[in-house]
Amino acid sequence: MKRNFFDVLLLLVFVFVFQACTEPEPNIGDEPQHLFLTWKDDPTSTMVIDFHTVPEQEAKPVLRYRLQGDKKWQKAEGQSFPFPHHVLNVHRIELNQLKDGRNYEFKFWGYDRIYQFRTISRDFSKPLRFATGGDNLHHRPWMDSVNIAVMAYDPDFIVMGGDLAYANGDPENIFKWDTWFASLKETLISPEGRVIPMLVGIGNHEVQREFKDIMSRVIGGEEDQEAKDFQITEEMRLQYAPFFYNLFAFVGQPGYGVMDFGNFLSIVILDTDHTNSIDGPQLKWLEETLSARQGTQHIIPVYHVPGYPSHRDFNGKTQIRVRQHFMPLFEKYGVKVAFENHDHAYKRTHPIRAGEVVDKNEGIVYIGDGAWGQNVRSTHQDTWYMARNESYHHAIIVTLEGDHMDFKMVNKEGVVFDAYHIP
Ligand SMILES: [Fe+2]
Known part of the structure; x- marks a missing residue:
């Protein structure tokens, strides 16, 4: 009896995790309303990416990114908060531990367009x-x-x-x-x-x-x-x-x-x-x-x-x-x-x-x-x-x-x- 209970519990956990991992990505559109990139920390290894969406788009503060040339995407999540006095939502994602002086590709969860950013090189002998x-x-x-x-x-x-x-x-x-x-x-x-x-x-x-x-x-x-x-x-x-x-x-x-x-x-x-x-x-x-x-x-x-x-x-x-x-x-x-x-x-x-x-x-x-x-x-x-x-x-x-x-x-x-x- 006890064994059966744990088997069922394990199955439920597995189903939950599987669903969470395979949640289908909606097709919201090509691009969000606005996007904005800045730094809060080291510009050779970080990037702060904001994007703004209308509530109907049900966007999440999630994006995928990869070094240009890589096949595999990495996922990053951030936070959402209201754009003051506006209907828009702001989504902010902070990327860390990036390689310096490299081009990265990124795309927002639910949107098609692939953008790029470039980290600053640590080789400051270059202009x-x-x-x-x-x-x-x-x-x-x-x-x-x-x-x-x-x-x-x-x-x-x-x-x-x-x-x-x-x-x-x-x-x-x-x-x-x-x-x-x-x-x-x-x-x-x-x-x-x-x-x-x-x-x-x-x-x-x-x-x-x-x-x-x-x-x-x-x-x-x-x-x-x-x-x-x-x-x-x-x-x-x-x-x-x-x-x-x-x-x-x-x-x-x-x-x-x-x-x-x-x-x-x-x-x-x-x-x-x-x-x-x-x-x-x-x-x-x-x-x-x-x-x-x-x-x-x-x-x-x-x-x-x-x-x-x-x-x-x-x-x-x-x-x-x-x-x-x-x-x-x-x-x-x-x-x-x-x-x-x-x-x-x-x-x-x-x-x-x-x-x-x-x-x-x-x-x-x-x-x-x-x-x-x-x-x-x-x-x-x-x-x-x-x-x-x-x-x-x-x-x-x-x-x-x-x-x-x-x-x-x-x-x-x-x-x-x-x-x-x-x-
Ligand atoms: Fe002024």
Whole structure:
């Protein structure tokens, strides 16, 4: 009797496991609504893959992936959560223990299309290339054109310095995120299906307008210690910048962070008074982060509001705070170039140190100013710090090889209109 009971139990377990393993994969469609690739950890061995689906599609946070050329697929599972204020579901899957410098193929559970991604090589004697810019979406054809211009350079990844969809954290602007993600899906995937990973920073248009009152309290006056001690919580950031903090695994909370490519490159993403005070805990973190990377070949800060603006007033409050607090640390720890955004024009400064133009290799060059897809603005004429400025839509193509940094500025027609290199 006892034997029979265990036999039946074993059979039931076997049937359950067999069913679970052979659950038929539905045919939901060719592609999900949106997809987005980024890194939270080592870009040579990991990848974070998000995809967004409508509820009717009954998608699961599951994908299959394999090294290009392998026959056998591996399965990976992640988590699902709601796209804030939208009908869509977000599915996030983190892949680890990948081989460096290799192409992988992947497909989502229930969908047909096979995509690719490429991990970063640990052999940093090879050139590493990324594109950067900001202020993406006003007129989708402009954003698409700059995306297409960037793809001609086969970048390893893209860094966006804030003001992505211009949704202002507002549920009524959810359609702008649909447009932003559609632009990525249609123009930032190579003909072979390679999806370009992206690192994103925060801009003023990621945050609800009401939050400005809270921020002005936090920033406070010179003597306002109570305001300086005011704590912005994770919950507040999620409430007032719901899309930025939910939709992107990196930079994530608290809104600033660093991505290390071995000890060859560190991209330092900062928050210019949007959800973190420039001179609050972020500044202490910045000093510790830069100090801990003194053996790193290239340290490149990327942030939204320019310390050396091309359109706005040099004496604007945030501009002054960027120069006063961030820039002395950049100078102390050997930064050679920083990328700024927000002004919707192109600028490249002379090398600057301690607020003065200095010889090449003695100062920092600031390149920006965020005109990927926004209306371009007029620029200052004959400003002392400006080496070049233009009212062009553009992206900056950065190629790093050894200690050499090469910059090509490409406009939305795909024309290189400015170039610079260090040393
Ligand atoms: Fe902005």
